[in-house]
Amino acid sequence: DVKVTQSSRYLVKRTGEKVFLECVQDMDHENMFWYRQDPGLGLRLIYFSYDVKMKEKGDIPEGYSVSREKKERFSLILESASTNQTSMYLCASSLETGRGFGTEAFFGQGTRLTVV
Amino acid sequence: QKEVEQNSGPLSVPEGAIASLNCTYSDRGSQSFFWYRQYSGKSPELIMFIYSNGDKEDGRFTAQLNKASQYVSLLIRDSQPSDSATYLCAVVPYGQNFVFGPGTRLSVLP
Numbered sequence: 001d002v003k004v005t006q007s008s009r010y011l012v013k014r015t016g017e018k019v020f021l022e023c024v025q026d027m028d029h030e031n032m033f034w035y036r037q038d039p040g041l042g043l044r045l046i047y048f049s050y051d052v053k054m055k056e057k058g059d060i061p062e063g064y065s066v067s068r069e070k071k072e073r074f075s076l077i078l079e080s081a082s083t084n085q086t087s088m089y090l091c092a093s094s095l096e097t098g099r100g101f102g103t104e105a106f107f108g109q110g111t112r113l114t115v116v
Numbered sequence: 117q118k119e120v121e122q123n124s125g126p127l128s129v130p131e132g133a134i135a136s137l138n139c140t141y142s143d144r145g146s147q148s149f150f151w152y153r154q155y156s157g158k159s160p161e162l163i164m165f166i167y168s169n170g171d172k173e174d175g176r177f178t179a180q181l182n183k184a185s186q187y188v189s190l191l192i193r194d195s196q197p198s199d200s201a202t203y204l205c206a207v208v209p210y211g212q213n214f215v216f217g218p219g220t221r222l223s224v225l226p
Binding site: 043045 | 218
């Protein structure tokens, strides 16, 4: 059974803290993604990575950074957490086909982050 | 700006009826199309994917794709209360990342 696992289901952090969200996949997928999901705004792409040590900005990268030191692990870092980063964070992975077609994205269970 | 549009709903149907969910997309180069179901507080899970024009059936679900009209739909036959969820349409333009629609909230009434 394929798995994308996020390190925390719920997290409460204080304003200004550095926050690490971890994601691990066991499917040997090349592509990994971080999204945030807010009511009325849908899924918004923060960063993605298509290979180890490679990263690309998504639609809303401000205030975030990422790290991918190993193929199976993709970390999202909030450098200095702010209340407007309170959200549901979803990690996903997908296989790189190299043929221009996208394959299914598998999602982790999500991390609901509250910044107080 | 690549866009995927869906009616936000809620779409209410009685139990046993057919639910029809619609999605339009702006990028004509899109190659891959996905429907995800998301229960409240949970992460999205794949229902169906479709790559070619026409219909694709899987159990009670049918995905329909019309690339000329840039339209993809999901039909749910014999709707059940357990189908009540938000349905996300996702489109992958050629060689690019997923573009998700805002989702349609479906409510199946017993």
